[in-house]
Amino acid sequence: MPIAERGYIHWDGELLERRRPWLPITRQGIRLAFKRKYFKFSFFVSLVPAFGFLVGIYAAEKIQDFKLKIEGVSTILQVNPGFFRAYFAGDFLLFMMLMLMVLSGAGLIADELRHNALQLYFARPLTKKDYFMGKAAILVFFLSLVTVVPGLVFIICKLIFSGSFRFLADYPWIGLSVIGFSALVTAFFSFYTLMISSVSKNRRYTAILLFTIYIFSDVLFGIFYASFRNPYFALLSIKANLQQVGAAFFNVKAPYAVSWIYSLAVLLTLCAVSAFILHKRVKGVEVIK
């Protein structure tokens, strides 16, 4: 007999009280992101620098093994904190992270606002915090795959290829720097993306906004810096702030003559403002109209 003709039947299972009720949101979000046409391409392109740097680590060790006397090679392929900074705070990786956010994150909240899905979430045993955690974890997942995961792989590969722990003895803090800077970049992009995604019901609009604010802040910095030669204008640029803090995390010279503390303060302020806007834009109580 077809199920429809059997009438309503009860489910005889037991509802679970989950410790992480946001996990299904994350799992579903990751699955949906990979269904998007350009996302997969963009994701794999964002892994290209990681492979490039990995080859660099390998090459650096091999060059030393064979004692090749190529002028300048030792400085170009030296695996040191500068190498890590070049990876983490490089223009290309930051741009690709932005692209990942545009393709996977722009619609995270915007689509659900547009199609009134929030009321379905909040009629469940989910709090607003769970909802945000679930959404943020999607972004954290993708960003971690291009930040902390390659960073730790670089360290492990360096140790394997060199066959000694000398690198760790020279820079015992490098692992923490990788984790710390990855956490900062990930947290910043997650807050920034979720906030922008919540300001409109239109995914295209939020995607454009995500992209434009990032690029425009950098253009603005470029214009002011070229006109006034004042390095403090770097604080206007999201990218420059990330690079300043990146340099501090990896203990190398900052690209601009501004204290990295100011840059960190700008980034943290942006995170706080994003959290505030998110809180205001997504209200559980408005689910029933």
Next chain:
Amino acid sequence: MGIELKDIRFSYGRVQALDGIDIRLEGGAVGLLGPNGAGKSTLLKIMLGFLRPDQGEGRVLDHDIRTEQTLIRRRVGYMPENDCFIPGMDAVTFTAYFGELSGMPRQEAMKRAHDVLFYVGLGESRYRQLETYSAGMKQRLKLAQAIVHDPKLLFLDEPTNNLDPQGRKEILELILEISSKKDIQVLISSHILPDIEFICSYVVILNKGRVAAKGELANLREASFRLFELKVKGEPARFLERIRALGCKVEETEDMILKVYMPPQLERKAIFQTAVEERIQVRQFLKSQTSLEDVFAKAVGVD
């Protein structure tokens, strides 16, 4: 126990949205009626734990509405009024997803999603993308996600919106069947009074934040008015004028039948007495059923 609310008061700033709501609902299907701004949505929000009442106390499925909101929402199903879905998903993923968010184990949620989609009549199109669904299909989908975790209490907000007559009939029959299960209570908020009449035996009518009427539909019909259908011979103008003066509400139908709503205190004899005095011959005098529309109109004070 289903729902028990005592002296619930809630205001949005200076606007008093709910003013001393006392209701106790157990089992079956209950219709929640009221004009716009009567406080239906606010009451639903309070029952789902989204708003804390300024005053009063209440329990939904034996959970306190002030402190156990999460527990309430775990056991409640909610079908919202407006279209809602997540783009990029098919129906079975969507339904299973919300089952999982309600606390069902992942595989169980998927299995149950298939069952409820067949139940609501979306079995054949369960793998289709939700963007391609018609308005009627989306309405069925909303019902599916509301019942996927087998709730003990089902809140349905305008469940027959956007449905064609056949679809409406099918959905109403499904809801009627669900509400006939002894351990599931259904609370329906709708402006379509015939739908409420079809499903509910008990109604709560809100007006200006207060309970304007509540009780078994049959009793409310009886208590509010007694409706009689009359066929008369003669010139009825004066007769109608006099029975209106007695407190009756009279409607004339196209086929010359007079629908007379008699106030509870008036005896039938008075109608016949007036007819005799006005030399009117009463050829038919049948007791008829008052519609929910009449009960509603009387409760909220409109004609």
